[in-house]
Amino acid sequence: MTVKIGVSACVVGQRVRFDGGHKLSAFCQHTLAPLVEFVPFCPEMALGMPSPRPAIRLMKTALGDIRLVNNKDDSLDYTDAMLALCAEQLPQMQGLAGYVVCAKSPTCGLERVRLVDDRGVLLGKIATGLFTHELHKTYPWLPIEEDGRLLDPGLRESFITRVYALDAWQRHMADGFSAGKLVQFHSQYKFVVMAHNPTAYRELGRLVANPKLFAETELAKRYLTDFMQALSTVATRKTHANVLMHLQGFFKKVLSSDAKQELLELIHQYRQGHAPLLAPLTLLKHHLRLNPHDYVAAQRYLQPYPAQLGLQA
Numbered sequence: 001m002t003v004k005i006g007v008s009a010c011v012v013g014q015r016v017r018f019d020g021g022h023k024l025s026a027f028c029q030h031t032l033a034p035l036v037e038f039v040p041f042c043p044e045m046a047l048g049m050p051s052p053r054p055a056i057r058l059m060k061t062a063l064g065d066i067r068l069v070n071n072k073d074d075s076l077d078y079t080d081a082m083l084a085l086c087a088e089q090l091p092q093m094q095g096l097a098g099y100v101v102c103a104k105s106p107t108c109g110l111e112r113v114r115l116v117d118d119r120g121v122l123l124g125k126i127a128t129g130l131f132t133h134e135l136h137k138t139y140p141w142l143p144i145e146e147d148g149r150l151l152d153p154g155l156r157e158s159f160i161t162r163v164y165a166l167d168a169w170q171r172h173m174a175d176g177f178s179a180g181k182l183v184q185f186h187s188q189y190k191f192v193v194m195a196h197n198p199t200a201y202r203e204l205g206r207l208v209a210n211p212k213l214f215a216e217t218e219l220a221k222r223y224l225t226d227f228m229q230a231l232s233t234v235a236t237r238k239t240h241a242n243v244l245m246h247l248q249g250f251f252k253k254v255l256s257s258d259a260k261q262e263l264l265e266l267i268h269q270y271r272q273g274h275a276p277l278l279a280p281l282t283l284l285k286h287h288l289r290l291n292p293h294d295y296v297a298a299q300r301y302l303q304p305y306p307a308q309l310g311l312q313a
């Protein structure tokens, strides 16, 4: 089964924007679309708005509420209708492994959306679009990213890693959660977490080692939310090199001193920025093929997402 990713309909080329246009993302169209199943949704069109339509915006009232209103006439208020739509639609999105939203939109934007006061004065680019706010509230673990931010290699790698991790979680827990399955899952993802957030790696390890501290439902929710939060930190050369050093340790006894030296040198070159991550990873996988090791072979770090995505630069 293919990974399912929700997407603002305009980001996959549907002409649903207020100006009658779209915001097609080349990364979504050329790189992601062949590998995932997109589930496009335009909340404004789902509310019955036409395209083109008058622009809307987020307004903070004197009472401190944030309302979704017509740009020119704030008595035209879509907030309650949008919240009702979210309450109806969001429960149907629980199978999604990620969501790509359109930047800056008062409905779909993830961050830095314009917020005005009730006189129309800009308070700042500080808000989240109303639909995306509700999406995150409903699924705090769901990877959500904006189309434009996916152009940044680090943010893109983090998003894709989280999407495939959530998909793996959903499959692993498809017929129910248990503390035993949590241990298995965590064991496969240890090094991915370590590469993204070494502090969270230790905290998640403590959570998994003490499953009786929480009821099962709470444990599952807490682990998944903290796990996905950990992976949202962008991994660095330093943290990757640290993981690679751990992994090479599993082959210490089976490699010749020349082979060990070659691997260490490649990790060092990667750490210094003189080689891509793929170089030491490929050599590690080569040694794994020649010296099978069940624990290392089970590590999702070696292939956290399909190789066709070509992200491990």
Ligand code: SF4
Binding pocket: 008, 009, 010, 011, 016, 017, 018, 041, 042, 043, 044, 045, 102, 105, 107, 108, 109
């Ligand atoms: S940003 Fe969201 S609401 Fe606006 S056109 Fe795109 S999908 Fe529709």
